Structure formats: C-alpha cells, structure tokens
Amino acid sequence: MIDKVSVEAEEAVWPSAELSVILPTFNEAENIPIVIGLLDEALHGIAWEAIVVDDNSPDGTADVARDIASRDPRVRVIRRFGRRGLSGACIEGMLASSAPYVAVMDADLQHDETLLPRMLQELRHTDTDLVVASRKVEGGDIGSGLSSFRAWGSNVANRLAQKLLNVSLSDPMSGFFMIRREKAEALAPKLSAQGFKILLDMVSSAKGRLKIRELPFTFRERQHGESKLDTLVTLDYFGLLLAKYAGDVISVRFLMFGLVGASGLFVHLIALRLFLVVGSFEFNLAQTAASFVAMTSNFFLNNQLTYRDRRLRGFKAIQGLLTFYAVCSVGVLANVGVASLIYTEPSYWWFAGASGAIMGAVWNYAASSALTWRKG
Structure with a gap:
C-alpha cells in the first residue's frame, strides 16, 4: 500500500511526458545545465522531459547531465559508445521516447526554446505532423549564429535539397523541429544513422506524406564550446543527397566512400604527374607511388568522415592505415596492371592513371569495411 501511494504521489508531481525534447550532445558540458534551465522556464505548465543523447563526450557531458537527472526525473541520459553522429543520436532519442510529441534541438543554445510551446500548440490543435523552426520564412533570421561563409553554404545546400529531392521546405537544413512520435517511428527504419541533417532525411523519406508547418525563429550565437561541424561534413551532406536522390538503393556510407574515392582520384593524378x-x-613506379599517396589520403578522409562512428585514433589509426594498405594491395595490383596496358604514350598518362585507379575502388570499399573499420 505504501509503495502504491508513493508511486501515485510521484505520478501526481511528474505526470507522463507529453513532450520529449531530444538533445544530441558532444562536448556540451557547459551548456547542458543552462539549456535544461531554459527548458524548465519555457515549458512551464507542460509535461515535458529532456533526453540527452551523448556520444561519449570527453568533456564529461554525460556525467553533468546524469547529475542533473539524479535531481530532476524529467531528465534522462543515453550515453553512446562506438557510434557517433547527430542523426543517429536523434533517432535513438526519438525511439526512446513514449511521449506523443518529440522535439529535436541543439544543446548549444543556438535554438530558441521559447518557440517550443507554440510548436506544441500547432501539433495539438491542427492536423500538422511536423513543425519546423525556420530561419528562412518571414520573421526568421540566421542572426549572428552563422558566419557569412557558413550562411552562404547553408543557402546553397538548401537550394540543392529543394531542387534534387523536391523538398518544399524553406529551411531543410534546420536542426530544430517537433514531430508526432508515431510519424517519427514510422520513418525511423528509412533514415540514415550517419550524417547531421536528420530533418532533410525525414522529409525526403516521407515522400510528401507529412503535413508540415514552418515557424520563424532567429538563430542565436553559440555561448560556450565550438561548433562540431567541420568542412568535411560537405561530403557527408552530398552523400545524403545522392542516396535520397537514388531512392536509397545505395547506402549513404557507400556513397560517402565513393565521394572520398573521387577526391582520391584527383590526389592520385596530381601525385602521378609530379612523380612523372x-x-x-x-x-609503373610512378603509378604505384601515386596509388599509395591516394590511399593514404583516402584512409584519413574516410576515418574522419565515412567511418566517423568507428573512427580510429592513436595507435589504432596507425594499425588501421597499415591494414588499409594491405587490403587495398589487390586493388593496387589491378590498378597498376590495367594502367600499364592502357599507357602507350605520355599524352595518355591521365587516362591510364584514372582507369587503373577506378579498377581498385570496389575492392577497396568491401575490404576496408570488413577489416579496417570493422565493428568491434
């Protein structure tokens, strides 16, 4: 009886969450206490919870969040090992929720938490499935949250998504949205756990079956820490675009590997020309040497981008590089052999080099996935 009464009392104080706010984190230890406090203020009168999905941050983000959770049952923590990426973290967080509505927002304080109640009202009282906080509709603004170069890149990425994937959103690159949980669950099997543009993935995967409303918001400047997005995420984004454009027939990881391989082709040709x-x-010696230069470039790019969820560090990275050389050696033999057959005169150096490099590509992907970046 005592247990039953205590449970009922606890439920009276903390009712089942109507809204789950998913906070994917990596090195946000300073920001987490602030964002939880802001959510508490913004969502007053709403039964909410925050699910912090942390990619094993070295700055102790998970510990900070867990300390808050020990005092506030509305906060939960998922700590991920051996896998990384914003999209994957968002998917895990949404699938961990039992609330009818789930929101995704950054933990870096650049998203305006005061918009959440209005987003919730849209889902509660209309037939809208997805509410997107947009910087591009009337009243929205990128503010000072993006540099001029990143703002330009975001605009280009938006136009590509709209054109290639037929996405009608004004701001498909937004990372701030709220969706009905059952819709998120239905889409989850189609989504890529790689990458960082979960909204674009969801909207393109839904193929026009989501009723969407966009609300304006101003993108704020980060207060603590650094942006986790580097220049390599451009390749990541193009991989997602191509995968969705191809109807998900080819995996994002394979396309990412292909894009890295394409960059390796240019490295190979430049190195070949220099050696010649x-x-x-x-x-033959120049082609062999250029192959190893390109392989080295490909290994480090793939380690940073294609296999970021299995990224090798320290001594393991050295082992991985040696393994990468070993598994690609068959590809190098095919590369050099084919190039030698085609190379008849100096003016055809580029065609011979490219043909040989392409021949090794398929083997390289299969072997490296199975051996170099194998799952632990």
Whole structure:
C-alpha cells in the first residue's frame, strides 16, 4: 500500500511526458545545465522531459547531465559508445521516447526554446505532423549564429535539397523541429544513422506524406564550446543527397566512400604527374607511388568522415592505415596492371592513371569495411 501511494504521489508531481525534447550532445558540458534551465522556464505548465543523447563526450557531458537527472526525473541520459553522429543520436532519442510529441534541438543554445510551446500548440490543435523552426520564412533570421561563409553554404545546400529531392521546405537544413512520435517511428527504419541533417532525411523519406508547418525563429550565437561541424561534413551532406536522390538503393556510407574515392582520384593524378615530371619516375613506379599517396589520403578522409562512428585514433589509426594498405594491395595490383596496358604514350598518362585507379575502388570499399573499420 505504501509503495502504491508513493508511486501515485510521484505520478501526481511528474505526470507522463507529453513532450520529449531530444538533445544530441558532444562536448556540451557547459551548456547542458543552462539549456535544461531554459527548458524548465519555457515549458512551464507542460509535461515535458529532456533526453540527452551523448556520444561519449570527453568533456564529461554525460556525467553533468546524469547529475542533473539524479535531481530532476524529467531528465534522462543515453550515453553512446562506438557510434557517433547527430542523426543517429536523434533517432535513438526519438525511439526512446513514449511521449506523443518529440522535439529535436541543439544543446548549444543556438535554438530558441521559447518557440517550443507554440510548436506544441500547432501539433495539438491542427492536423500538422511536423513543425519546423525556420530561419528562412518571414520573421526568421540566421542572426549572428552563422558566419557569412557558413550562411552562404547553408543557402546553397538548401537550394540543392529543394531542387534534387523536391523538398518544399524553406529551411531543410534546420536542426530544430517537433514531430508526432508515431510519424517519427514510422520513418525511423528509412533514415540514415550517419550524417547531421536528420530533418532533410525525414522529409525526403516521407515522400510528401507529412503535413508540415514552418515557424520563424532567429538563430542565436553559440555561448560556450565550438561548433562540431567541420568542412568535411560537405561530403557527408552530398552523400545524403545522392542516396535520397537514388531512392536509397545505395547506402549513404557507400556513397560517402565513393565521394572520398573521387577526391582520391584527383590526389592520385596530381601525385602521378609530379612523380612523372618532377621525379622522372618510370611510369609503373610512378603509378604505384601515386596509388599509395591516394590511399593514404583516402584512409584519413574516410576515418574522419565515412567511418566517423568507428573512427580510429592513436595507435589504432596507425594499425588501421597499415591494414588499409594491405587490403587495398589487390586493388593496387589491378590498378597498376590495367594502367600499364592502357599507357602507350605520355599524352595518355591521365587516362591510364584514372582507369587503373577506378579498377581498385570496389575492392577497396568491401575490404576496408570488413577489416579496417570493422565493428568491434
């Protein structure tokens, strides 16, 4: 009887959450206490919870969030090991919720938490499935949250998404939205756990079946820490665009590997030309040396981007590089052999080099996925 009464009392104080706010984090230890406090103020009178999904941050973000959770049962923590990426964190957080509505927002304080009640009202009282906080509709603004270069890049990315994927959103790059949980669950099997643009993935995967409303908001400046987005995420974004454009027939990871391989082709050709002209190497030796230069470039790009969820560090990265050389050695043999057959005169150096490099690509992907970046 005592247990029953205490449970009922606790439920009276903390009713089941109507709204789950998903906070994907990596090195946000300073921001987490602030954002939880802001949510408490903004969502007064609403039964809410915050689900912090942390990618094993070295700054102790999970510990900070867990300390808050020990005092506030509305806060939950999911700590992820061996996998990383904003999209995957968002998916795990949404699937961990039992609330009828789930919101995704950054924990870096750049998203305006005071918009959440209005977003919730839209879902409660209309047939809208998805409410997006947009910087591009009337009344919205990128504010000082993006540099001029990143703002330009965001605009280009928006236009590509709208054109290639037929996405009608004004701001498909937004990372701030709220959706009915059952809709998120239905879409989850189609979503990529890689990448960082979960909204674009969801909208394109829904193929026009979501009723969407956009609300304006001003993108704020980050207060603590640094942005986790580096220049390599451009390749990540194009991989997602191509995968969705192809109807998800090819995985995002394979396309990412292909994009890195394409960059490796340019590295290969530049190195080959240098070895031929500057080093005066014999062609077979130049082609072999250029292959290893390109492989080295591909390994580090793939380690940073394609396999960021399995990223190798320290001594393991050295082991991984050696393994990458080993598993790609068959590809190098095919590369050099085919290039040698095609190379008949100096003016065809580029065609011979490219043909040989392409021949090794398929083997490289299969072997490296299975051995170099194998799941632990």
